[in-house]
Amino acid sequence: MKTSFLFGKTTRETPSEAQIRSHQLMVRTSMIQSVASGIYSYMPLALRSMQKIEHIIREEIGNAGGQEVLLPTLHPVELWESTGRSEAFGDNLFRTKDRRNRGLVLAPTHEEVMTNLVKFNISSYRDLPIILYQIQTKFRDEPRPRAGLMRVREFDMKDAYSFDINSEGLDVSYQKMKQAYKNIFSRCGLSTIPVEADSGAIGGKDSQEFILPAESGEDLVLSCPNCEYAANVERAEGTIPSPPTQDQLPIKEVATPNQKTIPGLCKFLNIEPINTLKALFYTADGEIVFVVTRGDLEVNEIKLKNLLKVSDLRLANNTEVENKGLIAGSAGPMGIKNIKLVGDSSITKGSNFVIGANKHDFHLLNVNYERDFVVDILGDITKTEEGHGCPSCGGTLKEIRGIEVGHIFKLGTFFSEALGCLYLNDKGEQLPVHMGCYGIGVGRLLAAAIEQNHDDKGIIFPISIAPFHIHLVSLNTEKEEVVHQSNALYKDLTQTGYQVLYDDRAESPGVKLNDADLLGLPIRIITSNRNFNNDCAEVKLRNEKDSKIIPIKDISATIENILQTTG
RNA sequence: CGGGGCGUAGCGCAGUGGCAGCGCGCCUGUUUUGGGAACAGGAGGUCGGCGGUUCAAAUCCGCCCGCCCCGACCA
Known part of the structure; x- marks a missing residue:
């Protein structure tokens, strides 16, 4: 290709809208052009790179036993209603109608239509396992598209789905795909780390993300330098520091004028956050819950959501708090009635805590779990932070920022049951297939590759994906x-x-x-x-x-x- | 959806009430050719949109739209 013929020109200056390096470089090299927020045109250089990435993906997924198909982008909304995901996706789903006023969605992903496809093409355990995949444009009405190709509303994704007779079979398919993913990223010249991830609303046992370390990444990973453990902060279960145990002392009420925050309270009483318990109020599927955790820790809302088994969780607003008679800034778990009390397990580690007295400008000293109060639900809802202990080897966890370039996921039987994707086993019993799903965002992978491979002069393309x-x-x-x-x-x-x-x-x-x-x-x-x-x-x-x-x-x-x- | 910023030539920007500007890029010509050349000439604008104030609006006021960042959200 002669440069004089190539469509697209380099620019000396970066458009002000591009903030991160990969975005700036892709615009300056004329690889992409923005059409609207989170919507891009891909020009010849970008397309060539993406086609190379796709070629590598096709080879590796093919080697893992995957067969390529191509599914529609327009789906009848009823298909999404049948699994409850029309509501679950909510405003993230692009919706439209045809001329007969039938509801359609622009597919954000393809579990439903893929499961439906398989349903009509298998009948026996002899037909399984199957791995199918496609490279297809997805549409998601993201609340906030950002960072060039990192988070967009229209994007090409390789999505693969495995279908097995049972969870053991799913384990095998999952491992094959995991290996394929490792091969894909390494062939693209990229270093990624597989990390444990939250499995989201659908549930399912295992879920791993492939994270490409980068300062500009949206994801935070806790990783152990001493062993293989690495987990997304949404999922990480680090061990928290434990204060030395003390003899339990009698409760004492103290005046704490205008001390409404943990740092303020600690300064006022000359104590450390680890000696306090803090109270937070959430609205969980419409119900107010009182959450208590140790003062030195943050709440991981994903863990809280999973523990409560709710789909909608947010901090309660002032009105909701006041309506329940709770006193923000001086609230404590003692004497709380008619409100669900949820405690992080950290409140059992430590003694003689300071808590709010449920009375303006007063706190209680020397409060101990079990002796003075109990919660309705106790569990791990702590956000793991750098410095917490590795749950696997006891080492000290480190924080890494990164970009999620791939996600593999055991779905189990959620979709097969909802859509009736069943097979007959050798005893003639009808059973749902066990599914896994596996995604790679092609454009995001390209952007992430540039994010990981550039200097102050420009891109340094790995040869396997260079245009x-x-x-x-x-x-x-x-x-x-x-x-x-x-x-x-x-x-x-x-x-x-x-x-x-x-x-x-x-x-x-x-x-x-x-x-x-x-x-x-x-x-x-x-x-x-x-x-x-x-x-x-x-x-x-x-x-x-x-x-x-x-x-x-x-x-x-x-x-x-x-x-x-x-x- | 909350907070912040921005919208003037293809790109980067200046312009606080009185002729719409600068740099880069683009076109023509001459010279130049190992790290973003020089000179000369030129093209290119509903100043995001609508409404208002004013003799006069890019500039002041109101509403709307779009884009970016932080957060919320995010299979």
Whole structure:
């Protein structure tokens, strides 16, 4: 491809709307163009990269036994109502109607329609297991699209689904897919960590996300430097610090004028947050619940939601709190009636806590769990933080920010039961299939790859997903013989089978070299008057500092050698 | 949905009531060619939209729309 022919131009300046590096670089290289918030056009360079990613995905999912299909984007809304997910997705679902006023949705994912497809094409355990996948555009009306391709409203996703006769079979499919995912990311030249993830509203046993570490990532992972443990903060179950046990002292009421926060209270009483219990009020599916946790810890709302088995959870507003007669700032779990009390297990670790006295500007000292109060539900609802203990080996957990580039998930029988995707076993019994689902966002993966592979000059593409292998940059285009010989080299490299972007423009050397750095193709070949005078060209790798002067006749062998060693 | 910011040429921005501007990019010509060249000439604008105030509005007021960031939300 000649640069003079390539659709799209590089820009020197970054549009102000692009904040993160991958977004800036993708706009400056003319890979993508924004059409509306969270909606992008993909231009030739981006598309080439995405097609390479898709090719790797197809090979690896194929190796794992997956067969490719293509499902519709428009689904009848009834299909989504039959699993309750029309309501569950709510406003995230793009909805439309056809001319006969029938409700349709633009699919955000494809469990329903895939399960439905399989339902009509299996009948016996002999038909299973099956893994099907597609690469398909998804639509989600995200509340806040952001960060270029990281979170968008229309995006291409590889989604795979496994169908097995039982949970043991599902385990096997899941492991195959997990391995396929590892292969995909490593072939894309990316380092990712598999982390335990929350399994969300559908439930299901296992769920892992593949996180690509990056400062700009939306996800927070707690990871153990000493062992393999890593979990999304939504799910992480680190061990919390325990204060030394003390003899339980008698309760004492103290005046605490205007002390409504844990830090203020601690300063006033000269104690540490770990010596306090804090009260939070949530509205859980419409019911007010009183949540108590140790003062040094935060509540993990996902864990709370799972513990309470509710679908809608938010902090209660002032009116709701006051209507229940609760006194924010001085609320405590002692003497609470007619309100569900939920406690984090941390409240049993420690003694002689300070709690609110349920009386304005008063707190109680020396309150102990069981002796002085009990909760209706006790469980782990703590947000694990850096410094907490690793649940697996006892090491100290570290926080890592990252981008979720893949998610694998055991669904169990939720969809097969709801949609009647059943098979007959060898005893003639009718049973629901056990499903798993496995997603990779293609555009997000590309953005994440750039987020992980760039410097201050531009992208540094891993060769497996670079839009071209070689950037042939011809300087001195004013010299006819240089043009002639560059053309010949371009033709030669292309015929050998390399994908070459040939910068044949009559631009100044600075412009062309900076553009080459910006786009970041892995191998650069520079032709110029002075090199051709010696029958040489210059070869430089984007991720290396120095270049080599190579005789033209040896260029092919040099490139071949580079490709062999870099994969 | 809450908080904040922004909207003026393709991009980056200046312009607080009186002729719509600058830099980059773009077009033409001449020169130039190893790290974003020089000179000369040129094209390009419903100043996000609607309404109001005013002799006069990019500028002041009101409403709306869009975009970005933080949070909420997010299979």
